[in-house]
Amino acid sequence: MKYKYIIIGGSAGSFQAVTRILESLPKTFTMPIFLALHRLKHVRTGFVEALSIKSKLPIVEPVDKEHIKQGKIYLAPANYHMYIELGNYIALSTEEAVNHSRPSIDLSFYSAAFAFKEKLIGIILSGANKDGASGLKYVADAGGLTIVQNPDECQVRTMTTAAIKTARVDYIYTTDQIIEFLLKLPQ
Amino acid sequence: MIITQDDITLFVEAIKSVSDYDFSEYSIKSFTRRIEKILVDYKTDLPLLTNRIRHDDKFLEQIVKDITVNTTELFRDPKVWQTIKYRILTRLNDQDKISIWHAGCSTGQEVYSMQILLNELGLLEKSDIFATDINVDVLDVARKGEYIYRFNVEYLENFDKVIKQNPFNESEFFEVPYEKYFDIDKSKDTIKVKPFLKQKPTFFKHDLVKDGDIFHIPFDMILCRNVLIYFNYELQNKIFELFYQYLKEEGSLILGIHESILGPKATKYTKKGLYYTKK
Numbered sequence: 001m002k003y004k005y006i007i008i009g010g011s012a013g014s015f016q017a018v019t020r021i022l023e024s025l026p027k028t029f030t031m032p033i034f035l036a037l038h039r040l041k042h043v044r045t046g047f048v049e050a051l052s053i054k055s056k057l058p059i060v061e062p063v064d065k066e067h068i069k070q071g072k073i074y075l076a077p078a079n080y081h082m083y084i085e086l087g088n089y090i091a092l093s094t095e096e097a098v099n100h101s102r103p104s105i106d107l108s109f110y111s112a113a114f115a116f117k118e119k120l121i122g123i124i125l126s127g128a129n130k131d132g133a134s135g136l137k138y139v140a141d142a143g144g145l146t147i148v149q150n151p152d153e154c155q156v157r158t159m160t161t162a163a164i165k166t167a168r169v170d171y172i173y174t175t176d177q178i179i180e181f182l183l184k185l186p187q
Numbered sequence: 188m189i190i191t192q193d194d195i196t197l198f199v200e201a202i203k204s205v206s207d208y209d210f211s212e213y214s215i216k217s218f219t220r221r222i223e224k225i226l227v228d229y230k231t232d233l234p235l236l237t238n239r240i241r242h243d244d245k246f247l248e249q250i251v252k253d254i255t256v257n258t259t260e261l262f263r264d265p266k267v268w269q270t271i272k273y274r275i276l277t278r279l280n281d282q283d284k285i286s287i288w289h290a291g292c293s294t295g296q297e298v299y300s301m302q303i304l305l306n307e308l309g310l311l312e313k314s315d316i317f318a319t320d321i322n323v324d325v326l327d328v329a330r331k332g333e334y335i336y337r338f339n340v341e342y343l344e345n346f347d348k349v350i351k352q353n354p355f356n357e358s359e360f361f362e363v364p365y366e367k368y369f370d371i372d373k374s375k376d377t378i379k380v381k382p383f384l385k386q387k388p389t390f391f392k393h394d395l396v397k398d399g400d401i402f403h404i405p406f407d408m409i410l411c412r413n414v415l416i417y418f419n420y421e422l423q424n425k426i427f428e429l430f431y432q433y434l435k436e437e438g439s440l441i442l443g444i445h446e447s448i449l450g451p452k453a454t455k456y457t458k459k460g461l462y463y464t465k466k
Contacts, residue, residue, distance in 0.1 A: 063447040064416040065423065077445050080416075083216040089420075092445050093217040094258045094413045111216050 003145060003185060004119040006031055007112045009105035009135065011038035011127030013155025015050075017175045018125065022073065023054035024179040030070040030187050033057075036108035038101050038127065039078055048075055064092040076103035083111040099131040109135025118143030123178065125149045127159025137167035147171045147178060190219055194233050198222065201237045205244075208251055209396050212422035221254045228253070252322045256417060259293040262300045262345035263412070264444050269354050270461045271408075272304050275439050279407055285314045286406045288433070290395060291414030292318035295329025295388075296339070300349075301410070302384045303368050307350060307361070311387060317402060319393035326390045332380035336371060339378050395426055405435040413443035420450060427452035434465040 010018060014037060039047055051073075052059045060066075061077040068074070068088045076082035080092040081103050098104035105124075109132065112120055122139035124132045126149060140146045146169050151157035153174050163169065173181065195218065199210045210218060226232060231239075240247040262268045279285050285305075289298050298318045305311040320326050328334075343365060353359040365371065370379045393401065395414070409430050415423050427448055430440055440456065440463040442448075448456055448463060456463040 061445065063445050063449070064443075065420050065449055066447075080445060081217075085214070085216055091214050091216055092416050093214075093220070093256065094416070095217060095220060095256050096258070107220070 002119065003121050004031055005034070005112065005116045006121045006123065006182070007034040007036065007109060007139070008123045008125065009036045009109060009127075009132040009159075010125030010149075011101075011105075011129065011131065011156070011159055013126035013128075014149075017149060017178075019051060019054060020175050021179055021182070022051060022057070022059070025055070025057055025182065027056045027071075028187065029057060029182075031185070032068050032070060033073045034082070034084065034108060034112060035059075035073060035075045036082060036103050036105040036132075037076065038103070038105075038131070047078070051075065062090045062092070064090070066090050076108060078103075081107045083107065084115045085111070086115055088115075099129055101129070101131050105132035106135040110138050113138040113142040113144060116142075116144070120144035121147065123147045123149070124160055124163040126154035126156050128156040129158060130162040132159055133162040133166035136163045136169070140168040140170075145170050147173055147181070149178065150174045190222060190233060195219055195222065198233060198237050201241055202247065202251075205241055206247055207397055208247075208394070210254065212396070212419050212425075214417050214419050217256070217417055218254070221256070225250060225253050252324055255320075255322045255325075257293040257322065257325050258413070259296045260345070261296045261339060261342035262349045263297060263342075265345045265348035266354075267441065267444060267461050268300060268304065268345070268349040271301075271441065272308070272349060273353070273355050274459075275408065275462065276304065276308055276310060279310070280308075282407070283313060285310055285408075286404055286435075287314060287316045287408045287410070288402065288406050289316070289318040289388075290393075290409060290411040290430075292320050292326075292329060292390070293322075294325045294334070295332065295390070296334070296342075297410065297412065298329060298388050298390075299332060299368075299380045299384055302380075302387060303346075303350065306368075306384070307363065314387060315404070316388040318388050318390045320390075321392065321394045323392050326392060329388075330385070330390050332385050334378050336373060336376045336378045395429070396422065399429070400433065402433065406433050406438055407435055408439045408441065409434060410441045412441065413446070415446055416443065424450045424452050427455075431455050431465060436465060438465045439463065440465070 057073050059073040062074050083091045085091050122136050124136050136146050148160050148163045148169050150172050151160040202208050292298050305314050350363050351361050
């Protein structure tokens, strides 16, 4: 039972992959999952609801300093950066955008890699900018496992190809393979 | 260069030793991010920065400003402002005076949002409004009430939701032109609040961490939005206690929509959807 946390980053074209992954996970899936997903600036509400429709696990936009619990999915709120802090809780911030993005995938990945080290699985999905590439490198360098969605399957391949170029990537998987992999993880 | 927690501790100690600023209970990740950004912006490293703040007061003041985060919007999160308008201010209608504190007001957009609401409800005259921040530069901007149009134009949509519509009664609609409250000059890319809105609020420097009670009046409402996220859990609890002492009975505390009273002070407040009231 080496891995205990999962962080997923994505942008343009990732919504479908994320919903498919979430709907495939059983209620008994205990590893907390962090989602750092870019979204349209004005779409501030309704995203959790849209993701929740088919998910069997509860999805929340965490409040600042919220404790991380098993079996929960944490979605970075619109217009906030989401950090994982030592001590198993989440912190939010409204600092300026990084890579034109808030939430920034990199910032969430850096902090998760720092907090969870080799217990972390980092996954980068479809997206139109390079956010997440450097974050995934941190996950790899801290001893975590890295997965990138197969660029051939992505609606927009910029994010995944940047991640593959920048980080040591353990697996390049299609959405189906990602799901298969997650379902095989010992809980 | 990778900054360790020990480096940060030394830096915070250095600031403490030469000033009365205390960042020791700031939220560690975002604080570290700020320092990393400062090191890049000033093309320096942490030992050099630490050394300079020890010997250069003006530089220290500048760094304190750089550490603080200043993001604010007109009517940020319209649902919150609709709640203030229809759920909180309506209850204060009959009072002789209404006292409001914007703690950590940054460049003042929410202060003016409140002024506009109060004016629409006919409550502006009897309101006392204080707006504070640790950063004197943003207070200067707030006092001027002049903003870059292209950065604020999208928030006029929020204005429509809060001022023109009533979510609790959809048949109601108020035709309030922007010109009632703003002078907009697109060629100069400016949006200025009307002078009459600038008469009420008193802007001044206040550090939530150390300055304590300087008002000596109890408040009907305290707004502190997306400020406490930069403090750690312990300091947040101290501030919730401070606000408790400053609030009138049943007074309202309005935080950012992703902020919450999680600790022992939760029992002192009643959560009412998007805001808290003092028990």
